[in-house]
Amino acid sequence: MLLGLGFSSGLPLALTGATLQAWMASEQVDLRVIGIFSLVGLPYTLKMLWAPLMDRYSLPWLGRRRGWILLTQLGLAAAIGLLGLSAPASRPLNVALLAVFVAFLSASQDIVIDAYRTDLLPERERGAGAATSVLGYRLAMLVSGAFAMILSDQLPWRLVYTIMAALMAAGALVTLAAPEPAEPIRPPQSLRAAVWEPLRSYFERTGAVEMLIFIMVYKLGDALAGAMTTPFLLDLGFSRTDVGTVNKAFGLISTIVGTLAGGSIIARIGMNRSLWLFAFLQAVSNLAFTALALLGRNYPAMIAAIGIENLCGGMGTAAFITFLMSLCDKRFTATQYALLSSLMAVTRVLAGAPTGYLVSSLGWAWFYSVSVVGAVPGILLLPRFAPWNKRTG
Numbered sequence: 001m002l003l004g005l006g007f008s009s010g011l012p013l014a015l016t017g018a019t020l021q022a023w024m025a026s027e028q029v030d031l032r033v034i035g036i037f038s039l040v041g042l043p044y045t046l047k048m049l050w051a052p053l054m055d056r057y058s059l060p061w062l063g064r065r066r067g068w069i070l071l072t073q074l075g076l077a078a079a080i081g082l083l084g085l086s087a088p089a090s091r092p093l094n095v096a097l098l099a100v101f102v103a104f105l106s107a108s109q110d111i112v113i114d115a116y117r118t119d120l121l122p123e124r125e126r127g128a129g130a131a132t133s134v135l136g137y138r139l140a141m142l143v144s145g146a147f148a149m150i151l152s153d154q155l156p157w158r159l160v161y162t163i164m165a166a167l168m169a170a171g172a173l174v175t176l177a178a179p180e181p182a183e184p185i186r187p188p189q190s191l192r193a194a195v196w197e198p199l200r201s202y203f204e205r206t207g208a209v210e211m212l213i214f215i216m217v218y219k220l221g222d223a224l225a226g227a228m229t230t231p232f233l234l235d236l237g238f239s240r241t242d243v244g245t246v247n248k249a250f251g252l253i254s255t256i257v258g259t260l261a262g263g264s265i266i267a268r269i270g271m272n273r274s275l276w277l278f279a280f281l282q283a284v285s286n287l288a289f290t291a292l293a294l295l296g297r298n299y300p301a302m303i304a305a306i307g308i309e310n311l312c313g314g315m316g317t318a319a320f321i322t323f324l325m326s327l328c329d330k331r332f333t334a335t336q337y338a339l340l341s342s343l344m345a346v347t348r349v350l351a352g353a354p355t356g357y358l359v360s361s362l363g364w365a366w367f368y369s370v371s372v373v374g375a376v377p378g379i380l381l382l383p384r385f386a387p388w389n390k391r392t393g
Contacts, residue, residue, distance in 0.1 A: 002117060002129055004174030005069070006136025007143075009113050011168055012076055012106035014145035015083070015161065016040050016099040022149055023157045027089040040099045045345050047107040051338035054111055055187060055331070056194035063180045064187060065116035070175045072109035077169035079105055084161025114341065115333035118325045119181040127271065130321035131263025134314070138256050143167070146249065185330045198332035198339070207384060211327070214381040215340055216347045218279065218320055221375030222313050223351035225286045225368060229306075232289065232364055237297040246303055251310045258314025265315070271322050272386040278316040279382060283375035285312040286368050293364035320344075323386070 014020075021037065059067030083098045113133075121129040144164055151160045188194040202208055233243050266274045288305035295301045328336045351374070359367045382388075 001174060001178050002132040003136040004171060005113050005116070005178070006133035007140040008069075008073055008136075008168065008171035008174065009106075009110050009133070010137035010140030011144050011164065011171070012080065012102055012109075014141055014148065015080055015164055016103050016106070018145055019148045020083075020088075020095075020099060023152070024088045024092075024095075026152070026157075029088050029092060033092055037096065037099065040096065040103050043100065043103040043107040044110070045342060047111055048335065048338040048342050050108070051111045051335040052188075052191065052194035052198070052332075054108070054115070055198070055334040056191050058187065062175070064185065065112050065119060066175055066178060066180070068112040069109060069116065070172055072105050072112065073168060073172045073175060076102065076105045076109065077165045077172075080161055080168055081165035084158045084165065111334050111338050114337045115328075116178075116181075118328050118333040118337060119183075119185060119330050120179070121325070123326070124267070126322045126325050127266025127274070127318060128263045130325065131259045131266075131318045134259040134317060134321065135256055138252055138259070142249075142252055183330075188331060194332070194335065198329065198335040201329045201332060202327070202336060210381065211385055212343060214378060214385050215324070215343050217374075217381070218275075218378035219282065219313075219316055219344070220347060220351055220378060221286060221371055221373070222282045222309075222316060223347055224355060224371040224374045225289060225309060226313070227351060227355045228359060228367070229289075229309075232293070232359075233302065235364070236292070236302075238302065242299075242302070247306055250303065251306050254307045254310035255314040255317075258311035259318045260314075261311070262315035262318030266319055266322055271319060271326065273388060274315075274319040275323060275386040276382055276388055278312065278319050279375060279379050281312040282316045283372050283379070285309045286371045286375075289368040290365050293368060 017040075020040075024033070024037070054068055058064045059071060061067045062070055079098060079102045083095070083102060086095045086098055088095045117129055117133055148160050148164060151163070188197055205211075229247060230243055233247060238246075262274065262278065265277070269277075285308045288308045292298065292301045292305045324337060324340045327340060355367070358370070362370060
């Protein structure tokens, strides 16, 4: 069930991102226009602004969360289908408006699916649940990204998007079959409460501000290394086919394996100890790229480096999603999880900004060696927010 919801959550992302850009490029749309289309993804970073509405109000069917999930899934199926009927070359503004609407519905679906997962799972099952959701999400990205592009060589783009819309509609069947959380949860009694109570509930805890810093820096080293992977591989002399096959396809598979392994480890040793273990693994994995930089254009080394980095990153993601779920008050999971996960996105964006300057100053080998230091702030905060001896599920 969580696998299916994760799939629904991940499917729209590429359809307004890389896949849409590929369609526009094939229609000879101006590159400047294609670049501006990166702004289509803004709803994903702003979703905390309307998350309180989804905490406060319930639809008159399928309970507090599933009603919203079903509505967004059906809306996405229709919007993706309409996007496929549009004309990027002759009517780019119409395409932009439809793409923003798809991104808005997709971000809204993410809000309620994250909240539903947090409400549904008991503490001991959160690690496995997070891993299963990420697996579905990554598989969907593969389908709407690589698979959609392969299909576009054989079929018109209109039909490709119709197929994706049908897959999105099929996700509604999962929502209809999904169970309601066993514990009834009383929602906020007013919109004002839905906005302010989640903030008050979070900031009343000891060390709330420092915890926000921990959320932002836990995967900082991983974000620094990942920001320059494609330029690094191309600069070493690997072809675009090499990068697409190994970095994208094999890297995605490695991330999926790492996520599943992470969920299993969390179930065995607990969330806190997993956060410690994966923090060190994420840090050390960056050195695999240092070794590749020293070796140069070496295929076995490239495969090993990408496999190690994505495997460890997947483990860290599973543990960190589990940690975020543990912080949420079930009355306000939509708002609190949207806010906390948005902070993770901010880190990815900000971490990537200085990487080009660092590479220019240090060179590839030293850059990846220094990127290990990015993991240090998160590790230093682990004793406070994830004590080793406190076992959690």
